[in-house]
Each structure stands twice: as C-alpha cells, then as structure tokens.
Amino acid sequence: MSAGIPVGLVGVTGYTGMELARILSGHDGMNLIRVTSRAEAGKKLSDIYPFLLGMDLGELEITAPDVDELAESCKLVFLAVPHKTAMDIGGKLYDKGIKVVDLSADFRIRDRETYEEWYKVDHTREDLLPKAVYGLPEFYRNQIKGASLIANPGCYPTSVIVGLTPAISEKFIETKDIVIDSKSGATGAGKKAAVGSLFCEVSDSFRAYGLGGHRHTPEIEQELSVVANEDITVSFNTHLLPINRGILSTIYTKLKDGISAQDVRAAYEKAYGAEKWIRVLPEGKLPETRWVRGTMFCDVGLVVDPRTNRLIIVTAIDNVCRGASGQAVANANLMLGMNEGHGLNFAPLMP
Numbered sequence: 001m002s003a004g005i006p007v008g009l010v011g012v013t014g015y016t017g018m019e020l021a022r023i024l025s026g027h028d029g030m031n032l033i034r035v036t037s038r039a040e041a042g043k044k045l046s047d048i049y050p051f052l053l054g055m056d057l058g059e060l061e062i063t064a065p066d067v068d069e070l071a072e073s074c075k076l077v078f079l080a081v082p083h084k085t086a087m088d089i090g091g092k093l094y095d096k097g098i099k100v101v102d103l104s105a106d107f108r109i110r111d112r113e114t115y116e117e118w119y120k121v122d123h124t125r126e127d128l129l130p131k132a133v134y135g136l137p138e139f140y141r142n143q144i145k146g147a148s149l150i151a152n153p154g155c156y157p158t159s160v161i162v163g164l165t166p167a168i169s170e171k172f173i174e175t176k177d178i179v180i181d182s183k184s185g186a187t188g189a190g191k192k193a194a195v196g197s198l199f200c201e202v203s204d205s206f207r208a209y210g211l212g213g214h215r216h217t218p219e220i221e222q223e224l225s226v227v228a229n230e231d232i233t234v235s236f237n238t239h240l241l242p243i244n245r246g247i248l249s250t251i252y253t254k255l256k257d258g259i260s261a262q263d264v265r266a267a268y269e270k271a272y273g274a275e276k277w278i279r280v281l282p283e284g285k286l287p288e289t290r291w292v293r294g295t296m297f298c299d300v301g302l303v304v305d306p307r308t309n310r311l312i313i314v315t316a317i318d319n320v321c322r323g324a325s326g327q328a329v330a331n332a333n334l335m336l337g338m339n340e341g342h343g344l345n346f347a348p349l350m351p
C-alpha cells in the first residue's frame with residue numbers, strides 16, 4: 001500500500017466512483033483505503049473492476065457505508081452518491097472533522113429554498129451551506145485550499161461557466177439573451193437501471209430532454225450571477241448523446257455593439273492563458289468530445305457571427321473526469337496541501 005494520505009469513497013460502484021477508483025489507483029499522494037457500496041459489500045474491488053487486477057487497490061474490500069468507520073480511518077472522504085444521501089453522510093463526516101468532497105448537488109446551491117424548489121427534497125443541513133466552497137479550481141482555488149467541505153460542480157455547469165465567464169465579466173454580451181444548448185453522453189445519468197438509459201434507447205439516436213427545467217439551471221445562474229454582479233437568467237437545454245462520456249455545450253449569446261471577434265479572443269486568451277486545463281482553441285477550430293475524453297481539459301471554441309451579431313461559444317469536457325471525479329481530485333489535492341494537478345495529467349483516451 002502507498003504512503004499517501006488515507007481517503008475514503010462512498011459510492012464506488014457508480015460511474016463517478018469508478019472514475020475516482022481509476023484516478024486514485026495512479027495517485028501517489030492519496031491512499032484509497034475505504035470504498036463503499038451497499039449492493040456489492042464483501043467483494044474485492046477487482047471483482048467489480050477487473051482493470052484493478054494485480055494492483056494493491058484491487059484487493060481492497062468493499063464495505064457498507066459506515067460514517068464512524070470512515071471517520072476513524074480517513075482524512076478526507078469523496079461522496080459519489082445521489083443528492084439527499086450526500087447531505088446526510090457529508091454532514092455527519094463534517095461534524096466529526098473529516099474533509100469532504102461532495103460530488104452531488106447538495107451543497108452547490110447557496111440558497112436553501114432554491115435548492116428545495118429544484119431538487120424537491122428538504123435540505124437538512126442548511127447550516128453547512130455557507131461553509132461549502134464551490135469547487136471550480138480556476139475560480140475558487142484559494143478558498144478551496146482552506147475548505148473542509150467542497151461542493152463539487154455539476155458536469156453541465158462546469159462546461160457552461162467556463163465557457164461564459166470571460167464574456168460576462170468583460171461585459172461583452174447581453175446578459176438577458178443567453179441560450180445554452182448542452183449535449184451529454186449517457187454516463188451523465190448514472191449507473192442505476194432505467195429504461196431511458198438502455199443501449200437500444202440511446203444508441204443510433206439523439207434526443208432532447210429537460211428543456212427549460214434541468215436541475216443544473218439554478219447552479220449555472222448562481223455562478224454566472226456572481227460573475228456579472230447582477231441576477232442572470234439563462235435558457236438551459238439538454239440533450240442525450242449516443243456516446244458514453246463527454247459534454248458539448250453550444251452557447252448562443254448576443255454581442256454588444258462595438259465588440260469585435262479580436263476583442264473576444266484577446267479576453268479569453270488573457271483570462272485562461274495561465275490555466276493548464278482550459279484550452280482556448282485557435283480561430284477556426286472547434287472543440288470535440290474525443291479530444292478531452294478521460295482528461296481534465298475544457299476546450300473552448302469561439303465564433304463571432306457578424307450576420308446575427310452573435311458570439312457562439314462551444315465547450316467540450318469529459319463529464320466523468322473534468323465534470324466530476326477529476327475535478328473532485330483536484331479539489332482534494334488543494335485541500336490536502338498538494339499541487340492542484342497532482343496525479344491528473346492525463347492525455348485523452350483516443351477513439
């Protein structure tokens with residue numbers, strides 16, 4: 001076993017749990033010593049993930065989630081569980097002084113009523129909402145370093161907030177006319193059995209869902225409102241792609257008079273030039289999900305359409321890595337005093 005900092009993972013059998021197991025199997029600063037699943041408790045991790053055969057991590061026994069056991073042995077715990085469950089387990093771990101990175105939405109929305117309206121459950125740990133730091137490293141890295149509770153961003157919101165922030169902070173676009181057209185691969189829905197996620201329902205087809213009502217809307221509006229220093233309302237619309245991993249967001253905005261394509265490009269290059277994971281693509285190039293697959297990259301493409309005076313922003317991320325587990329590890333790295341990118345420098349998984 002490695003000498004890294006002992007960490008735990010609640011929900012190892014889901015897609016984000018699987019990605020955390022992949023990333024942490026090659027991370028020498030953290031030692032994954034507890035992994036939980038109620039359905040698979042008693043099995044070795046390599047029984048469900050043969051990619052771990054022959055590795056120490058593959059020998060680790062899956063246990064049922066037990067807050068006391070996690071708190072006794074781990075310095076930090078990743079929660080890769082559905083919303084509602086996360087606030088319960090996360091709140092108890094936080095009370096015991098354990099650092100928590102929550103991949104669910106439970107601590108992302110700062111206003112309890114907004115959370116309850118969109119997620120249709122009561123928030124039982126409102127006291128922790130002001131303590132949670134929104135874990136987008138490029139924008140909150142200083143607060144993340146000192147945090148004990150991270151609200152790891154949603155996958156779609158990551159792709160949208162990165163895409164829109166420079167245009168909004170530079171006041172280049174009309175903030176009342178933003179249309180977001182996002183497309184996600186099927187892992188975004190999680191691993192639970194559902195007819196809509198069956199192979200024959202997803203492959204060889206393409207459909208919209210959740211138009212105007214997706215739960216990531218208030219998270220996007222919250223973060224963009226911080227950037228704009230005014231309340232922002234967006235039209236956020238989602239689609240299911242017949243691929244496993246990846247999100248492509250195409251964002252339609254109205255440019256203000258007098259703003260040129262050169263102004264836009266210069267602002268994005270200035271904002272993200274020092275960010276290793278945000279790649280502003282050269283003029284004429286547009287992002288594709290395959291070039292970010294399995295990585296921390298968010299690729300950004302910029303198009304100004306002079307006929308309609310629109311700035312069209314296209315972003316691509318891997319929903320499971322950058323949009324969830326990779327970002328969670330970046331946050332944990334910062335919380336534990338390591339470099340943000342420790343163990344995260346992946347090249348894309350080629351087609």
Ligand SMILES: NC(=O)c1ccc[n+]([C@@H]2O[C@H](COP(=O)([O-])OP(=O)(O)OC[C@H]3O[C@@H](n4cnc5c(N)ncnc54)[C@H](OP(=O)(O)O)[C@@H]3O)[C@@H](O)[C@H]2O)c1
Pocket residue numbers: 010011012013014015016017036037038039040065079080081082083085103104105153154155187188189190191192319320323324
């Ligand atoms: N999938 C994505 O692309 C993505 C991206 C960003 C954020 N997220 C968020 O990350 C979280 C996990 O997503 P996922 O897609 O990995 O989900 P998933 O595939 O449905 O897996 C859920 C995991 O949580 C465990 N679990 C479920 N209910 C539990 C409970 N009451 N107590 C303890 N463990 C429980 C499950 O194992 P057992 O039932 O066996 O215990 C399983 O390991 C969700 O909140 C999701 O919204 C997902």
